[in-house]
Amino acid sequence: MQDRNARIYAAIAAIPPGRVASYGAIAARAGLPGRARLVGRLLGEVPDGMELPWFRVLRASGHVAMPPGSRGFREQCRRLRAEGVEVVNGRVPLSRFGLDGNLDHALWGWPDA
DNA sequence: CACATGACAGGGG
């Protein structure tokens, strides 16, 4: 059970800077296909201080998942732009920055393939 | 124990 969370965190930590991934993609890479919601629930409970690139996780549509205008929303957009990711109206062009759905899988440098 | 909720996703209209 706890091991499950660890794998999800690992999947998120593996997203290269300047790129983004969807909740579903993270769940899949963590060996939990179809459990995107689980990933979202976990991100909502990331203990302060835990170092994790949570801001690189978006909806499958490329949208930032938090309520537009909310504190977290702005924080996420800010951090993404800080590393060169383009955010337009709370949305990121997955065609260019997305890790899933493209030919960029080679960039996921983790232990499987 | 039944029911509502949620940082989700995919398919259809």
Place this chain on the structure above:
DNA sequence: ACCCCTGCCATGT
């Protein structure tokens, strides 16, 4: 491209 509905599943009432 947007809205709605359905499938999912852990938590909280």
